[in-house]
Amino acid sequence: MTSRTATPADPSDDELEILRQSNIGRLLDEVHVGFDQLALSYLKQRGYPMLSASHTHVLRTMRLEGARVTDMAEQAGISKQAMSKLVAAFEQHGFVEWRTNPNDGRSRMVYATAAGRQLLAHGVAALQRAEDEYFSELTADERETLRTLLKLAQENRQRNRWSDWRRRRA
Numbered sequence: 001m002t003s004r005t006a007t008p009a010d011p012s013d014d015e016l017e018i019l020r021q022s023n024i025g026r027l028l029d030e031v032h033v034g035f036d037q038l039a040l041s042y043l044k045q046r047g048y049p050m051l052s053a054s055h056t057h058v059l060r061t062m063r064l065e066g067a068r069v070t071d072m073a074e075q076a077g078i079s080k081q082a083m084s085k086l087v088a089a090f091e092q093h094g095f096v097e098w099r100t101n102p103n104d105g106r107s108r109m110v111y112a113t114a115a116g117r118q119l120l121a122h123g124v125a126a127l128q129r130a131e132d133e134y135f136s137e138l139t140a141d142e143r144e145t146l147r148t149l150l151k152l153a154q155e156n157r158q159r160n161r162w163s164d165w166r167r168r169r170a
Contacts, residue, residue, distance in 0.1 A: 035134050042126035048119065050093060058086045058096075059123050062116065066099065066109035095119050 061072035073083035095116035
């Protein structure tokens with residue numbers, strides 16, 4: 001039987017808890033979830049009570065000129081099956097429709113309907129309102145610095161191709 005002996009590098013339970021509460025990944029996750037909840041609440045106020053947090057994956061990846069579900073799923077970081085279910089819900093509500101891909105005549109693509117375009121417009125307004133409220137204590141320069149730093153982290157992730165990772169919320 002092997003047992004692990006304590007080393008000077010072993011953190012205490014208190015140190016572990018501090019790390020759990022203050023590591024950048026956790027803070028980003030909590031801000032992300034809170035921001036999405038706020039933006040979603042604004043969309044619900046605008047008449048979209050059927051939307052849930054998982055539907056933000058579709059809103060973030062819908063394209064006015066159409067998109068393949070595979071591309072939407074990859075961009076959202078969720079499985080194709082999960083995205084297909086979300087798109088099906090959007091189709092039931094009349095926000096999207098399927099059409100044949102004009103480039104190859106075989107595959108199908110997801111297009112925003114008139115109602116979907118209106119939803120996207122309301123979504124943009126909800127995002128701006130959420131950003132204004134969520135980050136109201138930051139100056140314009142601080143917001144731009146935050147945006148720049150987050151973009152750098154995003155580019156680093158893309159450059160290092162951590163693409164097999166999937167979001168846990170879908």
